[in-house]
Amino acid sequence: MKTELVTTLKRQATRLIAEIQEDRKPVLITEHGRPAVYLIDVQTFDDQQDRIRILEGIARGERAAQEKRVVTHAQAKRRMKRWIA
Numbered sequence: 001m002k003t004e005l006v007t008t009l010k011r012q013a014t015r016l017i018a019e020i021q022e023d024r025k026p027v028l029i030t031e032h033g034r035p036a037v038y039l040i041d042v043q044t045f046d047d048q049q050d051r052i053r054i055l056e057g058i059a060r061g062e063r064a065a066q067e068k069r070v071v072t073h074a075q076a077k078r079r080m081k082r083w084i085a
Helices: 006-023 042-066 073-081
Strands: 002-005 027-031 034-039
Touching (some): 006 027, 006 034
Parallel strands (some): 002 027
16 A cells, blocks of 8 residues: 655645546555545445445344344245335
């Protein structure tokens, strides 16, 4: 992963953005020698958000199973009929 100074971002934002959009690799921006932010392209961000939502759904399902909040296959089919016309 590439690292850049915040001053580089200030002076060369257009170039950095173009590079990130082209190679889709995040850039770590440092300020006073410390990590400050990551710059990532929109598609990568959206993909990560989708993955997070899926993982959160899996975690909710696992918690429900552990808490015995489950239904039979037949019950699930009846509930799903409400959403599928």
